Amino acid sequence: MNDTRFIADAVARRSYGKLVAFLVSRTRDVAAAEDALSEAFASALTDWPRNGCPSNPEGWLLTVARRKTIDAARKRRRHEDLAGVLQIPEAAEEEIPDKRLALMFACAHPAIEAGIHAPLILQAVLGLDAKVIASAFLASPAAMSKRLVRAKEKIRQAGIPFAIPEREELPARLNAVLDAIYAAFAEGWSDPGGTDAVRRDLTEESLFLARLVAELLPGEAEALGLLALMLHAEARRRARRRADGEYVPLAEQDPSVWDSEMISEAEALLARAASLGAIGRYQLEGALQSAHVHRCRTGRANWAQVVQLYDALLALADSPVVAINRALALAEVEGAAAGLRAMEDIAADPRLAEYQPHWAARAELLAKTGAHEEARHAYEIAIGLERDPAVRRFLQKRQATFPAPA
Amino acid sequence: MQYMLMTYVNEAGWGNLTKAQQEQGAAAYMAYNEALTKAGVLKGSNRLGPSSAATTVRMANGKPQVLDGPYADSKEQFGGYFLIDVPDLDSAISWASRCPASGHGVVEVRPLWAMPA
Numbered sequence: 001m002n003d004t005r006f007i008a009d010a011v012a013r014r015s016y017g018k019l020v021a022f023l024v025s026r027t028r029d030v031a032a033a034e035d036a037l038s039e040a041f042a043s044a045l046t047d048w049p050r051n052g053c054p055s056n057p058e059g060w061l062l063t064v065a066r067r068k069t070i071d072a073a074r075k076r077r078r079h080e081d082l083a084g085v086l087q088i089p090e091a092a093e094e095e096i097p098d099k100r101l102a103l104m105f106a107c108a109h110p111a112i113e114a115g116i117h118a119p120l121i122l123q124a125v126l127g128l129d130a131k132v133i134a135s136a137f138l139a140s141p142a143a144m145s146k147r148l149v150r151a152k153e154k155i156r157q158a159g160i161p162f163a164i165p166e167r168e169e170l171p172a173r174l175n176a177v178l179d180a181i182y183a184a185f186a187e188g189w190s191d192p193g194g195t196d197a198v199r200r201d202l203t204e205e206s207l208f209l210a211r212l213v214a215e216l217l218p219g220e221a222e223a224l225g226l227l228a229l230m231l232h233a234e235a236r237r238r239a240r241r242r243a244d245g246e247y248v249p250l251a252e253q254d255p256s257v258w259d260s261e262m263i264s265e266a267e268a269l270l271a272r273a274a275s276l277g278a279i280g281r282y283q284l285e286g287a288l289q290s291a292h293v294h295r296c297r298t299g300r301a302n303w304a305q306v307v308q309l310y311d312a313l314l315a316l317a318d319s320p321v322v323a324i325n326r327a328l329a330l331a332e333v334e335g336a337a338a339g340l341r342a343m344e345d346i347a348a349d350p351r352l353a354e355y356q357p358h359w360a361a362r363a364e365l366l367a368k369t370g371a372h373e374e375a376r377h378a379y380e381i382a383i384g385l386e387r388d389p390a391v392r393r394f395l396q397k398r399q400a401t402f403p404a405p406a
Numbered sequence: 407m408q409y410m411l412m413t414y415v416n417e418a419g420w421g422n423l424t425k426a427q428q429e430q431g432a433a434a435y436m437a438y439n440e441a442l443t444k445a446g447v448l449k450g451s452n453r454l455g456p457s458s459a460a461t462t463v464r465m466a467n468g469k470p471q472v473l474d475g476p477y478a479d480s481k482e483q484f485g486g487y488f489l490i491d492v493p494d495l496d497s498a499i500s501w502a503s504r505c506p507a508s509g510h511g512v513v514e515v516r517p518l519w520a521m522p523a
Contacts, residue, residue, distance in 0.1 A: 111495055158517055159407040161494035 004049045011057045012041060017125040019061055021099035023069065024106075025162050026084035030124050030152040032072055033065070040064040058096055062088070100125055101216045102162050104209075107151075108176035109160045116151045117180035118187075123148055126205050136187045136202050171278075174217070178226045178282060181209045185230050207234060214269070221276040225283030228269035232289035235262035247390040255297050263293060284313045303332035320349045324361050336368035356385040360395060372402040408449065408491050408518040409498040414482040415511035417456060434506040442488060442501065453486040482511055489518075 016037065023033035040061045054060040069085045107120040119137060122128045134144035154160070165173040188202030210227040217223045239253040270286050288309050295302050310326035313319075323346045331339025343362060352358040363378035379399035386392045423431065435453075442448035457476040464471050476483055485507065492498050495515070502513040 109495075111499070157520070159409075159493075159495040159498070161496050165496075 004053060005045065007053050007057070008041065008044050008048060011044075011061070012127070015058045015061070015096075016127045017100050017103075018096055018098055019058065019065065020124060020127070021103040022062070022096050023065060023085075023088075024103055024124075025099040026088055027069065027073075028084070028159075028162060029156045030103075031149070031156075032069055034124070034127075036065040036068040036072065037061070039068050062096060063090065066090070098216070099162070100212060102164055104177045104180075104213070105164060105173055106155055106160050106162050108173070108180050109155070110173075110176070111158055111160055112151050112154055113147070114176075116147050117176060118183040119144060120148060120151050121177070121180050121209065122184055122202075122205065124152075125209065128205065132201075136184075170220075171222070171280075174213075174220055174222060175280075177213065178210075178222060181206050181213065182226060182230070182282075184209070185233075203234065203237075206230070219276065221273040221278040222280040222282050224269045224273040224276075225280060225286045228266040228273065228286040229282050229289060231262045231266035231269070232286060232293065235259040235266065241390065245390055247388070247394040249394070250292060250296070253296065255293075258293075266290070279312075281313065281316050284309055284316070288313070301332070303329050307333055320346045320352050321355070321357070324352075324358055328361055328364070331365055331368070336365045340365045340369060354385055356382050356391075359385065363398070367402060373405070376402045376404060407494065407498075408489065409495075410514075410516050410518065411488040411490060411498070411502050411505060412514045412516070413485045413487070413505065413507035413511060414514065415485045415507055416481050417483055417485070419510060431506065438505055439488075441504070442490060447490045447492050447497075447501070449489040449491050451486070451488040454484060457483040485511070 019037055020030070020033050023036065024030050027033060043064050044057070044061060048054070066085060066088045070082065073082045073085065103124055104121055107124055108117040112120070119130075119133045122133050123130065130145045130148055131141045133148075134141040137144065164170070184202055185206035188204075188206060207227075207230055210223075210230050213220075214223045214227045235258050236250075236253065238259075239255075239257040240248055242248055266286065267290060270283065270290060273283050273286075288306065291302055291306050291309065294300075295306075306329045307326060310322060310329055313322050314326060324343065327339045327342035327346075330342050340362075343365065346352065347362075359378045359382035363375045363382060366372075366378055367375035376399055379395055379402075383392055383395045383399065386395060420428065420431075439448070439451060442451070460476040462473045462475065462477050478484070488501075488505065490498065490501055492501065495517075498515050502508060502515050505513050507513050
């Protein structure tokens with residue numbers, strides 16, 4: 001009984017996305033495919049322990065899901081859906097074609113609200129629960145569910161195509177998919193301690209998606225770049241926390257704790273991406289990670305190159321976050337005053353008012369120029385904005401080195 | 407799949423154009439219509455009269471309430487439509503982006519109601 005459950009779970013993990021994608025490719029109905037598949041899995045859990053695991057579990061599940069989809073379409077009198085489903089052969093003999101990439105492109109279509117791309121991909125391709133997704137994105141489960149339902153309805157009703165976009169549109173459309181995967185990764189990354197199970201799993205899941213896209217589109221430099229970026233970040237996960245749970249910034253990390261295999265894999269991906277001659281945001285961010293790793297491992301400063309990379313990144317995307325990091329790098333080359341001047345240019349951006357790293361960066365630079373009172377104040381705001389208790393403690397410790405006047 | 411491409415434009419804009427610009431604008435719409443027809447996707451199209459010629463009707467207490475003016479009180483007004491039959495949304499969006507209205511106004515792309523068989 002346990003073995004069957006184990007196998008069923010393994011099949012679910014490996015095949016869920018492929019099965020959903022294949023069904024959706026015929027019906028355009030994500031919600032119906034999810035329902036049919038979840039019923040098929042439920043059937044498997046009662047049938048397989050009794051009759052043994054089928055030799056082709058995917059085919060078995062598809063056949064059951066197909067039948068359930070037909071029944072549901074008949075009940076809802078959606079006969080236009082039937083035509084697509086009936087095309088699926090009754091007994092799936094061959095390998096089910098992998099339509100997951102098309103599903104991701106559909107989920108990240110411009111006609112779908114951008115903020116729901118990541119949650120939608122996580123649910124449709126990975127089968128993640130709306131509650132889990134909601135908590136990771138700090139939304140209420142009810143609100144998240146509603147938006148997911150609306151997005152799936154939009155795909156079904158508006159005729160969003162289920163295909164890999166044409167060459168001219170591919171880069172832009174792929175960016176949307178990559179952005180969604182990275183957004184999910186960033187949510188997972190906000191718990192580097194790995195104490196929040198939901199968030200830690202999200203990192204694993206989004207890494208899986210990034211690998212999938214890189215595998216399916218090996219000629220797309222940005223897909224390789226994203227995977228490299230994520231691998232670099234993931235390689236340093238354990239080093240971001242000391243044994244006692246305290247936060248360790250990059251400059252103070254022990255490189256021997258980094259996952260060097262992941263780093264090597266990331267470097268190889270960046271090299272391959274570079275050979276494709278289509279530079280982009282994710283490759284640049286990956287290159288920055290590479291530069292940081294190199295500097296930490298060899299002890300040789302390379303801040304001038306880092307500033308150049310940030311310049312290139314800024315030219316692609318006018319992001320205040322990038323500008324902050326550039327200012328910090330610039331400070332390493334030209335001194336804290338120069339860094340502060342660079343920060344003045346972006347200080348007015350309203351998006352930064354609630355962005356902790358902005359205030360932490362200001363604090364660091366102010367401290368270096370000797371403006372201790374202002375540095376203390378900036379740390380105060382940064383501390384107030386930070387969600388992670390370990391990072392808060394780190395900032396408080398930094399702040400304490402500039403005691404308030406008596 | 408059938409889609410309605412509905413144009414929303416600032417009607418005052420037309421009067422502010424020079425005669426030459428107006429001729430150009432009209433020609434652009436004609437060319438657009440021609441392209442849609444040539445591609446075999448056009449099912450119908452019409453330009454609406456000005457919103458000043460509009461009247462709204464709604465029932466209130468069992469009696470028709472008739473008011474002068476269009477339904478929406480906005481700067482951009484519904485000006486016309488193109489009904490097209492194309493394979494998917496991307497194709498409809500592509501046509502919408504070629505519509506002259508998308509340059510100075512907005513084009514809404516909406517699928518027709520899917521009737522159960």
